[in-house]
Amino acid sequence: MTNGFVVRSLEEVRFWSRIMKEHSLFLKLGFRSEDTQLIQEANGFYAIFENIENKSHAYTFDVDPAVIKRFNEEVHQAVSHIWVFKRKVLGLILTCKLPGANNFPLLVDHVSREANYFRNRLAELNTGRLEPLPDAIIDENVFFLRIMADHAKFISHLLDPSERKLIEQANNFSQEFDQLLFQARDLESMRPQSQTLPLLDQFLDQNRVSVKSLRDFKKTARELIEACRIKSIIHPLLADHVFREAEHFLFIIDMFEHSLTGKPVPKMHPMD
Structure with missing residues (x-):
């Protein structure tokens, strides 16, 4: 294992442990x-992931890779447990055992998909079995395009019904990302013939344009919510949460672009 393993592991854990911590808060607020x-x-999960987040920031990038491997295993176990919790909550909602609660079933499914993604990423890092670049480009985009489409739907449904213009914008983003997701799944089903450099490069370029637009919309929405300038039941932290995930997706697109074509990318994760 090399320093690259340590850097990649700590970046993933720092980002996703905060996301898992915030999921715990959002679910609690909906009960x-x-x-x-x-x-x-x-x-309990909030405390667990806050501790993991703090530990991840206490490590430096020159730490012994064996230490990080053990840390990844510890985090993997915690993520597996919160995934089970999220699926249990989804089951309770879908069987009408929590009438009057405020967690959308799709939101609970959404946060469980993110937990499963994080868990799989940790396993890949620890085993050293990362996907070949062409497969990773398609699979990561399929995953994150759906996440972005979900975000647009949540924003639309959590805005006050009187915020007609913002709801219309959120619904337009929902349709746009649904279409991008369908295109990504078409490219996925055409593998391996679809995995040419020109097609993958165009795929990344097209997605980047749309993600930047959605990111900017989320940034504006976050600022309006923080300033109490729009009517909604969106928690300010949730507005920031979905903005950070769009930033993360853009960072991943840029890293893929660099690996695929050698184009320059940011020197560090935007969240660092």
């Missing part, structure tokens, strides 16, 4: 006051 057991479990 009913009588759901004391679920609230307690969510609080």
Whole structure:
């Protein structure tokens, strides 16, 4: 294992442990006051991932790779547990066991998909079995395009119904990313013949344009929410949360672009 393994591992854990911590808070806020057991479990996961996040920032990039491998295993176990929790909550909602709660089923499924993604990434890093670049480009984009499409839907449904213009914009982004996701899945099903440099390069360029637009929309929405200038039930932290995930996706696109064509990319993760 090399320093690259340590850097990649710590960057992933620093980003995703904060995301998992915030998922715990958002789920808790959506439970009913009588759901004391679920609230307690969510609080427990918040504490677990806050501790993981703090530990990840305490490590430096020159730490022994064996230490990080053990840390990844510890994090993997925690992520597996929160994934089980999220799927349990989804089951309760879909069987009408939590009437009146405020967590959308799609949101709970969404956060469980992110947990599964994080868990798989940790396993890949520890085994050294990362996907070949052409496969990674398609698979990562399929995953993140769906995440972005979900975000647009959540924003639309959490804005006050009177915010007609913003809802229209969010719905347009939802349709745009649904179309991009369909295109990505078409490219996926055409593998390996579709994995030519020109097609993959165009694929990344097209997605980047749309993700930047959505990122900017999220940034504006976050600023409006923080300034209390629009009507919504969107928590300010949720607005920042979805903005950071768009930034993360853009960083991944840029890294793929560099690996594919040698074009320059940012020197560090935008969240660092």
